[in-house]
Amino acid sequence: MLPIVVDVGKQMNGATFLLDYRTEAMLSSQIPGWAPPSDRVFLGFDKPWDFERIQGPMWTQIVMLLTGLSEKQIRDLGGFVFIMPSGKEDNEIVFEARAA
Amino acid sequence: MSRRQNLYVGRAGQMAVMSEFLWRGWNVAVPEVDVGDDIFVVKDDDGELWRVQVKAATAQPQRAGSSAQFSISVEQLESARTPDLVYVFAIRNAGWWETFVVIERRVLWREHKAYGVGSVSDGNLILRFSIQDSKLQCSSRDFLAYRNDWSRWPVLAH
Numbered sequence: 001m002l003p004i005v006v007d008v009g010k011q012m013n014g015a016t017f018l019l020d021y022r023t024e025a026m027l028s029s030q031i032p033g034w035a036p037p038s039d040r041v042f043l044g045f046d047k048p049w050d051f052e053r054i055q056g057p058m059w060t061q062i063v064m065l066l067t068g069l070s071e072k073q074i075r076d077l078g079g080f081v082f083i084m085p086s087g088k089e090d091n092e093i094v095f096e097a098r099a100a
Numbered sequence: 101m102s103r104r105q106n107l108y109v110g111r112a113g114q115m116a117v118m119s120e121f122l123w124r125g126w127n128v129a130v131p132e133v134d135v136g137d138d139i140f141v142v143k144d145d146d147g148e149l150w151r152v153q154v155k156a157a158t159a160q161p162q163r164a165g166s167s168a169q170f171s172i173s174v175e176q177l178e179s180a181r182t183p184d185l186v187y188v189f190a191i192r193n194a195g196w197w198e199t200f201v202v203i204e205r206r207v208l209w210r211e212h213k214a215y216g217v218g219s220v221s222d223g224n225l226i227l228r229f230s231i232q233d234s235k236l237q238c239s240s241r242d243f244l245a246y247r248n249d250w251s252r253w254p255v256l257a258h
Contacts, residue, residue, distance in 0.1 A: 007180055008180070009179050009180025009181050009182075011181055011182070014182070016180040016181060016182045016184070017180075018180050018206060021209075021210040021213055021214045022214075025214070039206070040180070040182070040184070040206075042182040044182070085178040085179075085180075085209075086178065
């Protein structure tokens, strides 16, 4: 099963997170009535920002905000992976937490 | 069409889109240096900001209806930013700006990745819109919902 995929766009003062189109389709098909509670999350900072500022549970919390799912539901779906779309087949993986 | 003619059409399309924003009560600004964003659209009251990329083309008559072709950077299309980019494809047909295709970057990206809209060439995505009667299509996908969709920018009373 494909894990939940989150597309990441990094910019100087933060990063934008969006559910990947494949994940939106997967959640719509697997969870009756599912609709995204938000179409993006932006983590902002007023100085140059890097992914190191995302600590511990924050990655899961971003997925929860984008999907509206609980930690258990996310785990049961196979975990998640954050990628930077590159237009090529192998996107850069920013972070992943796949369920065993 | 010559490169110079393209510049004139592009600028005319940008002006037409700016005119629409101003008519709707939204302020517009043009970056001094063109590096991707054609227009910044600003709500005066609270500084709410939109980034808009305008592409313009003159429709070419086809056996049935007409079509207009555009090219956008794939790198720009795949990059999520906040605020995110909105594309406006301005299509000149039959002597006026007949159609504005207004579509968010993320939605166009999904159309491309999930449904194969457009074709990639040299780092650009080539989009060809077909217009016939009340139909608007791109790569056989129905794009009518994006036609003149200015709903993100409701008319503001000043």
